[in-house]
Amino acid sequence: MSQTVDRALSILPLLAEGPADLGQVADRLGVHKSTALRLLRTLHEHGLVYRQSDQRYRLGARLFALAQEAMEHLDVREIAHPHLVRLGGSCGHTVHLAVYEDGEVLYIDKVDSRYPVRMYSRIGKPVAITVAAVAKLLLADLPEAQRRAVAEALDYPLYTARSTPNAAAFLRELATVRDQGWATDLGGHEESINCVAAPVRGADGRVVAAMSVSAPNVVVTADELLALLPLVRRTADAISGEYSGRTPVTTPDRDTV
């Protein structure tokens, strides 16, 4: 691993906490000011940090550009999007699409009944990985060893009384989810919110993404939401089919972005 690059990249999360001046950056990196200066200059040339008028540094615009571009190149998302929109339109609830990456679960698309959002507002914030229905599906598909390792490394915050309390319970839940091929979150994250989720699979059968429908129980009861499960699964299967190239793709009107 490269020391210089490592130091430079460590500056980014540091600045994510808020603007900082040269001295602060140097201190927190444990390097000389002149070193920090050169690193910041390099980051600046690439647009990753910006120097505001009070001379302090903060994260730069190119970061948004990169995040945006990266997102648009996620092909699962591109394929899934029209399906999500259709599902959202027909059931009227919020639909999410999520992927797993290096121990984290990440929402990559969201459709609300009235409005499709390209970038989910919570991207980057820690997803409630121990309770979210999509997270269960994604983790349940990991190889045994990895699944255990991840489960045991997690914290288990008690969002509500129904939150997953610990690694053992989580692993049991994952086993169930793995067998049945779908997952729920009944008030595990927020007391009044329920979700049902289904997996999207690649050609080799591995889970590449997971999608869910969420609704507050003041709108529909948990039972009513569960009644949507077949529809959710059918949608997920349709996406799986198209993603793994089984369907000759009936030109699903690609939206002009």
Place this chain on the structure above:
Amino acid sequence: MSQTVDRALSILPLLAEGPADLGQVADRLGVHKSTALRLLRTLHEHGLVYRQSDQRYRLGARLFALAQEAMEHLDVREIAHPHLVRLGGSCGHTVHLAVYEDGEVLYIDKVDSRYPVRMYSRIGKPVAITVAAVAKLLLADLPEAQRRAVAEALDYPLYTARSTPNAAAFLRELATVRDQGWATDLGGHEESINCVAAPVRGADGRVVAAMSVSAPNVVVTADELLALLPLVRRTADAISGEYSGRTPVTTPDRDTV
């Protein structure tokens, strides 16, 4: 400037174009494979790149996290948000907030009449800097020399017949905008879309952001939209006042994020 970091960061825009394998990265950087490998490893440890199952690299999740965090620390945006919502609610059209940074103009917030979006969907994509009303305001406030330099470095794509054709015309437009303290875009980007915009100023009078109201002319005519100008300017001034600390801040119900 640091060579190693420079190379490492050059990988990011490269991967933004799409996934690439080790050889491709090494080639495009002009370095040996082993060098590229170490750089990629370092980027990987920081979560900025992700190695997908086919061993190719693509941009990683941490990037979204950083972009998201950065966005939430933009204090103009935080202060402006409730004002934008109120304006959007009262006039019913789309409201944008934008800032200037290092030669680029960047939307940092958007409110649609029915739905507030945290991260604008076009973030990262090149904003139509030569025609957008907010861009005119932001560029018009730059020091003479810098304004000229930027204007002459730009391309002037003819989106429509009313697009700004060249640097000279743009600079003339900027002078006008600077004098009058507001700006419009009447079909300069898309034939049927009009915008009116007003500047948000800091305590020193410098323009720190710009906001606009946009509407298609099938909904309201350009004249009707222009009638909203006083309201837009009042809103912008209110934000300016609060941003520069003049108002003792009447606790403008901070939304619980």
Place this chain on the structure above:
DNA sequence: AATGGATGTTGCACGCAGTGCAACAGACCT
């Protein structure tokens, strides 16, 4: 099976590039 040509990975010696230092330049305050 055996061969060839892809790829990704490791260890190592060389030398340049990144480092910390010390001195300088401003800004701001007392």
Place this chain on the structure above:
DNA sequence: AGGTCTGTTGCACTGCGTGCAACATCCATT
């Protein structure tokens, strides 16, 4: 003026990043 902050520059040293060559896998040919 003096003092104390800040950011910046030039330079000598050596530690770190570099490219090389050898190795390890994999897959497609024969």
